Amino acid sequence: MAITVKMPQLGESVTEGTIGSWLVKPGQQVSKYESLVEVITDKVTAEVPSPAAGTIGELLAEEGQLLTVGQPICTLDVAEGDSPEPDAPQPTDEAQPMPVVSPSVVAAGSQPIDPVTIPLSSISSPPAPPQVEGFISPAVGALAAEHGVDLALITGTGFEGRITKRDVLLFLEGAPASPGEPTPPLPASPTAPAATQAAPGQRVVLSPMRRAIAEHMVRSRKTSPHAWTMMEVDMSGVATARAAHRERFRQTTGVDLSFLPYAMQATCRALRAVPSMNAIFDGDAVVLQRAVNLGLAVSVPDGLIVPVVKQADRYSIAGLAQVAAELIDRARAGKSRLEDVEGGTFTLNNAGALGTVMSQAIINQPQAAILVMDAVIRRPVAIGDAIAIRPMMNLCLSFDHRINDGAAAAKLLGTVKGWLEAVDVETPVY
């Protein structure tokens, strides 16, 4: 029995992925869960596992090709009786395996989209006339005929993935919202997209990550009434403690001790003190989160990624430093796993590492707030009646005013500040 393996949903809000490297060949025997192909999404790179043991039939997608969730990627000949993973929600002759890295990636509300637009079977045989699946409305048909548009090049955004008139018009305008245009094969490493080397005047087609960021930021600003507030923190204690522990810390853990784990621990304490900041707005309710899963905004080429330290409040300073270092390294190397970027309940952004002193971040939906630690700068401050030079840091909080008011924001910032200013050499690191 031949089954079709389809593009799985590779994470919350992910609707498409680019085929990376094929890990199998036609005719190859594979066991159940064996990795078939690498898929690059705007969030992570993941490997698609085989839904059953069998023999690979035809590869239906080429490396570098952008596929929508639910589109076929290959066929698999399965021995009779050896059905695909029984708990996977699929008809018997089709299989949409869960990605290898996460057992719970299908987020509520993000339905897989049915196959659209490109009949993949025709890709490998170029002379075949392009066909388009899904309903072609009279308007779309007429427009395509008038302008000589090949509809197979357009990805539909309408009902059940159909191509809308608007999709055709945007395609004709050459707008980047036509992701179905032939995608140039991506380089093996997604960390070095060609887009970053664009020359002035060049029109740079959005990478999946860039597109997802754009969509997310607009949605966030539309969804949440952003309020912003800031407090100053005297980092003298942290600076002293850091200087005292840094050398030995490096020797024992192999990681540099920065301000970040201190700020992370302070943030976790503060989130425990102000649970409404570790919460999600859900229509008529605010859902307080049990765990403190602290997201860290990490800049990567052509975008940013937010790996999440799960249960961050359970770690020591050293633990936070190590976990954060691992996550950040993986993100910068383009090797974040799906689980790395999921489940965040609050985001901390260490923009200060880039030298900024006052930042207005956009909330990482559906979280309640985002905290930015800006650069630690030595500057004069009044201490009692004297003026002293102190390493000062601005803590900037953008919060969803639907969930919290200024008082809660001040309490959160005040708790972080209080905790950081209380740090001294005696503060436990390990």
Added chain:
Amino acid sequence: MAEVTYVEAIRSAMEEEMHRDDRVLLMGEDVGAKGGVFGATAGLFQTFGEERVIDSPLAEAAIVGVAIGCALAGLRPVAEIQFLDFIPPAMDQIISEAAKIRYRSNNDWSCPMVIRAPCGGGVHVHGALYHSQSLEALFAHVPGLKVVMPSTPSDAKGLLLAAIRDPDPVCFFEHKALYRSLREEVPEGDYVVPIGKGRVVREGTDISCITYGATVHEATTAAERLAADGIQVEVIDLRTVRPLDREIIVQTVRKTGKVLVAHEANLAVGVGAEVAAIAAEECFQQLDAPVMRIGGPEVPAIPFAESLAEVYCLGPDKIEAKLRELAAY
């Protein structure tokens, strides 16, 4: 220009036309001494006297029949039916006589008359069974009748002047929720809005919402909400439901490719069906989605209870939801 309400615009149109043309006369229940139950003829009895502002018996067939006789005798009668719900007794006169006189007389005679009637219902109007119906489709079906349903004070005045001057019978239906809720600057003097011409209330590129009467305002509110999400809805006020402005329907449908027809009257065999048919017949190649309609449910009348009236009536929320459905198609 003075800011006036919808009902004041109607009153002033009749007053101006009665000054201008002494063939114009009014008749109906309580239109004289009382000035009409909604005040649409207030003061006209005092100005023009009982020969030109005639209090009729409670007999709709007689009101229309007398008006037909006046029209054939060279006058320009404006007959008021107190509520559109009361018009059924006059249907024979309207459909079998007024509408057919030109045809029956081989174009020797015509019947220049206006039948004014308040229509519609909804929350705060408390129409219920005998004071809420939207019956325009009954009349729009009949060749020989024109049916006008203005949505603004300016249109009410301009279209009423056009209706009185029209050489054939015109049904002029006024939504009573608009009478005192709308106020705008209305051109003074001889301001005529041609019958059979719609207007673009709001330009848009993504969806056309074609409507008329009080629903125009609900559709516009819904359109503004969608605009916040970058969906541009073109709102068309038909103004006249017979004859329909085919040109404006075709233009907007060809432009957007997606159509929602909205009206308070129930859908079956309604004006929306006719508009949908025009869109399908004339714009098939430009359609990008099924032509959709939204209207009152299949219920005999708008309920009296405010909560139930709200369920019956359209309102911006329901129109918005339908427009979003269309946008997502």
